[in-house]
Amino acid sequence: MTDDRTMTIREMCDAFDVTPRTLRFYEAKELLFPIREGQKRLFTKRDRARLKLILRGKRFGFSLEEIRQLLDLYHMGDQQQTQLARTYEIAQQRLSDMEAQRDELTQAIDELKEQMRWGEKMLASMDQTKKAAE
Amino acid sequence: MTDDRTMTIREMCDAFDVTPRTLRFYEAKELLFPIREGQKRLFTKRDRARLKLILRGKRFGFSLEEIRQLLDLYHMGDQQQTQLARTYEIAQQRLSDMEAQRDELTQAIDELKEQMRWGEKMLASMDQTKKAAE
DNA sequence: CGTATGAGTTACGTCAACGTAAATTCCCAT
DNA sequence: ATGGGAATTTACGTTGACGTAACTCATACG
Known part of the structure; x- marks a missing residue:
């Protein structure tokens, strides 16, 4: 158990230097999956790891869609065996x-x-x- | 004298695999300066050299504006001494x-x-x- | 209890780099 | 003369990745 505490949107913005709009946008595009505590979003360690990769991907000129593909590869714990070969x-x-x-x-x-x-x-x-x- | 013959827009498109729209767009953005024989554009060797650099720049993810800056550096034969240091x-x-x-x-x-x-x-x-x- | 603060939703705006369509214009071969 | 093919201009459309209001909702605080 390293550091599994969840973060608010503001903490995320400060930590990664992005705007709330960006985080909500990434969620809409299914790049992030913060859990919903009532109204608010709570970002997990998994979201932080993904965001890190997203930002790096962007620096290389990848589109968000391409990044989503790579993230799927990264975080594919099991199942989707058929898709795996393609990915x-x-x-x-x-x-x-x-x-x-x-x-x-x-x-x-x-x-x-x-x-x-x-x-x-x-x-x-x-x-x-x-x-x-x- | 190597090959200083000018090319039509179509020859350029075929040679570099771009559309006419792209070439006109680059001219509008002052990245290319084809001479105007009446109505038509005639692309010189200089334009071909610049286009080559433009396309390479694009592959690196530079914006056209950034590329224009670099082209200015490349093709600065003399004058503009003040600007040079900045560029x-x-x-x-x-x-x-x-x-x-x-x-x-x-x-x-x-x-x-x-x-x-x-x-x-x-x-x-x-x-x-x-x-x-x- | 009023309100200020922060998060959320909805929806329109923006910028780059062209695409695409419409309406000429020019040249040339039949 | 004329019809067909290029090239040109003008201008509106498009996609990606957010920005920027405008308005609502929830809650912590004096």
Whole structure:
């Protein structure tokens, strides 16, 4: 039993730096499943784990729908055996996409660095010009 | 002189697999500057180079506005000395963002791979179960 | 008991990056 | 001359991921 206490929407917002609107939106899209104590939402440890993954997924440019797929894979404790193979394929595809993207990104970084060495030289020569003008 | 012949919008679309709408949109957003022969647009080698960079930028999840900034850096032959330093900063920021993203991506790939080994085991055990059932 | 505070619902607004449809306009071959 | 194919302009439509009112409901507090 680590820390299974539930959190209010405000605590979640503060903890993850998101708005209430966002959390309700994610619930509507079935990315989160806070329990309903009467009127209020209570976010469990599971919701926190999922939100963490959602936010990371977003930083990689995944759509919420894609993230939902991955979350289903992550949190598939059992059953859905039929779906599993299919989801597994999706994950494989996603994985190779990600690797390709990483490689392109690496290349782009190198190119951009190269381009910036350019800028350095220009700035340096500008500096010279400026000094000469004084 | 390599290949400086201009291209029509259709040739561009075929060459880069984009729609005319996209090219006109990019022109409106000042990402491309085809010359206007009367009514028609004629795309130069410069436009082709820029479009190539635009499409690559998009694959990295940059917005068109961000791409426009980077293109300005790329194609800044001279002048705009004042702006250069600022744009240089933007590029630096962008670069560190990209590196951070690459690192996160690398980590996520590893985690996803790990998760998938999970799936493999599940599939394997399911296979056993299936065989046993025959 | 009144009210201020926080959560909730409903529903319209927004921004990016185009898609799509309608109405010209231009060029050319029959 | 004319009909057919491109290309153009204008402008409204679309999708994703929320933002932003407007209004209601519940409750803790002085």
